[in-house]
Amino acid sequence: xxxxxxxxxxxxxxxxxxxxxxxxxxxxxxxxxxxxxxxxxxxxxxxxxxxxxxxxxxxxxxxxxxxxxxxxxxxxxxxxxxxxxxxxxxxxxxxxxxxxxxxxxxxxxxxxxxxx
Amino acid sequence: xxxxxxxxxxxxxxxxxxxxxxxxxxxxxxxxxxxxxxxxxxxxxxxxxxxxxxxxxxxxxxxxxxxxxxxxxxxxxxxxxxxxxxxxxxxxxxxxxxxxxxxxxxxxxxxxxx
Numbered sequence: 001x002x003x004x005x006x007x008x009x010x011x012x013x014x015x016x017x018x019x020x021x022x023x024x025x026x027x028x029x030x031x032x033x034x035x036x037x038x039x040x041x042x043x044x045x046x047x048x049x050x051x052x053x054x055x056x057x058x059x060x061x062x063x064x065x066x067x068x069x070x071x072x073x074x075x076x077x078x079x080x081x082x083x084x085x086x087x088x089x090x091x092x093x094x095x096x097x098x099x100x101x102x103x104x105x106x107x108x109x110x111x112x113x114x115x116x
Numbered sequence: 117x118x119x120x121x122x123x124x125x126x127x128x129x130x131x132x133x134x135x136x137x138x139x140x141x142x143x144x145x146x147x148x149x150x151x152x153x154x155x156x157x158x159x160x161x162x163x164x165x166x167x168x169x170x171x172x173x174x175x176x177x178x179x180x181x182x183x184x185x186x187x188x189x190x191x192x193x194x195x196x197x198x199x200x201x202x203x204x205x206x207x208x209x210x211x212x213x214x215x216x217x218x219x220x221x222x223x224x225x226x227x228x229x230x
């Protein structure tokens with residue numbers, strides 16, 4: 001069975017500082033990995049994905065994520081945080097080779113709070 | 117852009133009522149999903165459907181059923197609502213043959229059962 005762990009319920013960072021939101025995963029075979037963001041009272045919005053290739057993936061709003069196969073991690077990063085980045089972030093995983101009939105498994109979410 | 121529309125943003129229902137949550141997508145996606153979101157638990161899969169009239173149980177199907185009579189519409193049914201079903205419900209869809217783009221989510225329905 002696949003699983004995702006987001007070890008931090010909340011991450012606090014000052015505006016302008018770099019941020020990291022952690023994610024580790026467990027899945028059979030090679031993974032599809034995703035990050036989504038949720039703003040208050042909204043659905044989830046796609047940020048970025050890893051399928052194959054370069055371990056550093058760039059996404060929306062200046063975010064990037066680093067895939068580390070040996071550590072089974074997919075941490076979300078941004079060089080300089082903005083107050084508007086404050087939101088709830090979810091990591092998700094799905095096996096790479098399946099029939100398309102298995103749904104994404106999500107982590108518990110990490111609330112990012114950027115202080116001015 | 118693909119749109120996934122959930123018919124209600126907020127619902128308040130009484131214990132024991134039968135509740136219907138509706139979801140419609142406009143891009144001919146084959147897969148549709150219902151998740152519930154609770155603080156500290158993230159998103160948990162209730163049911164999903166990969167074709168009309170087809171459905172598969174997710175991780176927490178108890179107390180729920182689904183209906184997919186048309187490709188664009190996926191309904192979640194709470195047969196007899198209970199207070200522990202108070203939650204945010206999120207619908208999503210995708211194309212299985214193009215899973216590079218993840219899911220498209222609706223804005224969610226916040227259900228309160230009193």
